Amino acid sequence: MDVTTKKQLQATACKVRMGVVEGTFCAKSGHPGGSLSISDLLTYLYFAKMHVDPSQPDRPDRDRLVLSKGHCAPGLYSVLAQRGFFPYEELKSLRHIGALLQGHPCIHIPGVDMSSGSLGQGISAACGMALAGKLDHASYKVYAILGDGEIEEGQVWEAAMFAAHYKLDNLVAIVDNNGLQIDGPITEVCSPEPITDKFAAFGWHVITMDAHDFDSIEAAFNEAETIVGKPVAIVQKSTKGKGVSFMENQVGWHGKAPNQTEYEQAMAELKAQLSELEG
Amino acid sequence: MADVMKKATRESYGEALAALADKYPNLVVLDADLAAATKTGTFKKACPERFFDCGIAEANMMGVAAGLAAAGKVPFASTFAMFAAGRAYEIVRNSIGYPHLNVKIGATHAGISVGEDGATHQCNEDIALMRTIPGMTIINPADDVEAKAAVEAAINFEGPVYLRFGRLAAPIFNDAATYKFELGKGITLKEGKDVTIVATGLMVSEALEAAKQLEAEGIEARVINIHTIKPLDKDIINKAADETGLIVTVEEHSVIGGLGSAVADAVIENKPVPVVKIGVNDEYGHSGPAVDLLKEFGLCADNIAATVKAAMAKK
Numbered sequence: 281m282d283v284t285t286k287k288q289l290q291a292t293a294c295k296v297r298m299g300v301v302e303g304t305f306c307a308k309s310g311h312p313g314g315s316l317s318i319s320d321l322l323t324y325l326y327f328a329k330m331h332v333d334p335s336q337p338d339r340p341d342r343d344r345l346v347l348s349k350g351h352c353a354p355g356l357y358s359v360l361a362q363r364g365f366f367p368y369e370e371l372k373s374l375r376h377i378g379a380l381l382q383g384h385p386c387i388h389i390p391g392v393d394m395s396s397g398s399l400g401q402g403i404s405a406a407c408g409m410a411l412a413g414k415l416d417h418a419s420y421k422v423y424a425i426l427g428d429g430e431i432e433e434g435q436v437w438e439a440a441m442f443a444a445h446y447k448l449d450n451l452v453a454i455v456d457n458n459g460l461q462i463d464g465p466i467t468e469v470c471s472p473e474p475i476t477d478k479f480a481a482f483g484w485h486v487i488t489m490d491a492h493d494f495d496s497i498e499a500a501f502n503e504a505e506t507i508v509g510k511p512v513a514i515v516q517k518s519t520k521g522k523g524v525s526f527m528e529n530q531v532g533w534h535g536k537a538p539n540q541t542e543y544e545q546a547m548a549e550l551k552a553q554l555s556e557l558e559g
Numbered sequence: 560m561a562d563v564m565k566k567a568t569r570e571s572y573g574e575a576l577a578a579l580a581d582k583y584p585n586l587v588v589l590d591a592d593l594a595a596a597t598k599t600g601t602f603k604k605a606c607p608e609r610f611f612d613c614g615i616a617e618a619n620m621m622g623v624a625a626g627l628a629a630a631g632k633v634p635f636a637s638t639f640a641m642f643a644a645g646r647a648y649e650i651v652r653n654s655i656g657y658p659h660l661n662v663k664i665g666a667t668h669a670g671i672s673v674g675e676d677g678a679t680h681q682c683n684e685d686i687a688l689m690r691t692i693p694g695m696t697i698i699n700p701a702d703d704v705e706a707k708a709a710v711e712a713a714i715n716f717e718g719p720v721y722l723r724f725g726r727l728a729a730p731i732f733n734d735a736a737t738y739k740f741e742l743g744k745g746i747t748l749k750e751g752k753d754v755t756i757v758a759t760g761l762m763v764s765e766a767l768e769a770a771k772q773l774e775a776e777g778i779e780a781r782v783i784n785i786h787t788i789k790p791l792d793k794d795i796i797n798k799a800a801d802e803t804g805l806i807v808t809v810e811e812h813s814v815i816g817g818l819g820s821a822v823a824d825a826v827i828e829n830k831p832v833p834v835v836k837i838g839v840n841d842e843y844g845h846s847g848p849a850v851d852l853l854k855e856f857g858l859c860a861d862n863i864a865a866t867v868k869a870a871m872a873k874k
Contacts, residue, residue, distance in 0.1 A: 340631065387629070387658040394629055395658040401650055404619045408626020408634070411611065415587070415632070435650070438619035446611065 291557040293323040299358025305543040307375035313533040315355030317458040317518040322359040334364040337390040344393040348402025349427035350384040365391035400433025410451040429461030443511040444483030451511045458520035479513035491518030565728035569667040571706035573598025577605035591638040597667040617642040621650040628660040640669035644685035656692040670811035672727040674849035681844040687816025689721045697789040699723040701763035704733035708740035727849045730764040745792035751781035755799035762809040768860035793825040814838035833873040
């Protein structure tokens with residue numbers, strides 16, 4: 281990836297993170313940790329990969345994304361706002377009564393391809409979309425983002441079997457391996473490891489990537505495009521809370537909103553990162 | 560009714576899907592390793608390229624159906640009622656109901672007439688479960704003619720639909736040449752002024768038989784077939800309440816949360832009259848031949864007639 285593109289993506293990801301902090305602060309609730317760990321991924325997909333058109337969010341030939349780990353809606357909403365699907369101001373009423381942006385993704389929000397939030401379900405819907413694409417000989421791709429805790433849900437493995445059986449090579453599932461879930465480290469709660477081996481055993485082509493390095497992200501998605509006859513699982517090694525120093529690798533920031541002081545500190549840190557990137 | 564033709568509505572379901580395959584190119588059928596029993600195998604034979612077996616994985620099947628619908632297909636997801644409404648309830652609620660996707664759930668082997676398989680497979684709770692999902696349409700056809708018409712009506716209706724089919728052969732009392740299915744509209748099969756029997760599914764033909772028995776004893780029972788349990792045809796129910804002053808509901812389902820509850824809800828809102836519910840009481844079924852079980856649980860013409868006679872005292 282060339283240096284200019286990378287800097288642009290890094291700057292955009294920084295703005296996406298600011299939206300996550302803004303949204304959860306204004307909502308006084310929500311899930312910043314996992315939203316921040318997928319901010320680079322979402323930025324890459326919506327700004328460098330997916331064929332989407334904010335002026336026609338429902339166009340049939342668009343690439344689709346299902347946020348199976350739906351609690352990270354602040355991340356999805358923030359990237360959709362940056363991409364122009366709705367105004368940034370909407371993030372400030374996240375989770376409020378009468379707001380467009382619900383606590384978890386809702387299909388009626390422009391740019392949101394599937395309602396999600398009950399863990400384990402989004403990957404199945406993504407399989408259905410990919411199957412429809414196959415039936416229609418359409419060229420669109422379907423992306424699903426799952427949490428590493430989420431894959432403890434049995435439905436994920438039902439879907440994994442299905443996707444491999446029907447050779448859904450137009451489906452890419454990204455597992456956000458930040459290693460933390462609500463009750464603690466995934467390896468201590470009820471370990472889903474070894475994640476890569478499991479997907480491989482279920483018949484998927486497995487790729488690993490560094491979730492916060494755009495060269496690594498690009499390489500992973502380029503490799504995914506070459507795979508024929510199999511679905512692709514990308515396991516991204518990530519840092520929960522990435523970009524906000526006091527949230528990084530802290531399980532407590534899974535589902536907690538920043539208070540005024542924390543909000544100001546987080547925004548100051550992200551602004552500093554942004555001015556360095558844009559400077 | 561020995562001379563009446565009979566067919567299980569699950570057979571009608573499979574035949575309808577197969578017959579409609581060419582007419583509706585977006586129609587896709589999913590099953591969970593029960594195609595031989597749900598009769599989606601009939602569609603599979605006619606249109607293998609649009610049939611997908613999901614294996615024994617009902618939760619994923621419902622999610623796949625949601626994704627297919629989100630991408631413009633009209634999927635029918637089929638399995639036994641126990642697994643469609645029971646096991647996959649939360650997926651149906653969150654992945655189909657909440658986004659209001661155009662998924663049709665073809666649930667077969669509903670009710671006690673599953674027979675020998677026993678309590679684990681006799682789903683008497685599906686209507687209750689599906690009624691709680693906002694925007695879910697529920698259709699429980701009574702015979703072959705109605706079941707086939709219901710399948711096409713569901714295809715032409717935009718939104719989630721739960722279709723309930725039976726394993727046991729049901730008498731065919733509707734005339735295919737004249738029958739017209741109107742979603743959300745009850746059908747008065749027999750007029751009467753003394754009492755109204757409101758029935759659904761397999762119980763409709765039993766209700767008609769009971770009305771004949773009652774007639775011989777001087778009780779004129781109105782018989783209403785409610786094929787669409789949600790949205791309920793409140794007008795036909797309230798008119799019956801006004802005109803006959805007593806309602807007896809009959810369903811092959813728990814008396815908790817099904818047709819009887821829906822009818823009672825409607826009647827209470829308007830002008831309360833006594834509503835007596837016949838169904839499976841708060842208990843599990845057990846193994847046995849379907850017809851014997853139906854008799855044992857009071858889901859037969861004799862018990863309907865007896866219940867109506869006893870209920871007349873409430874007027």
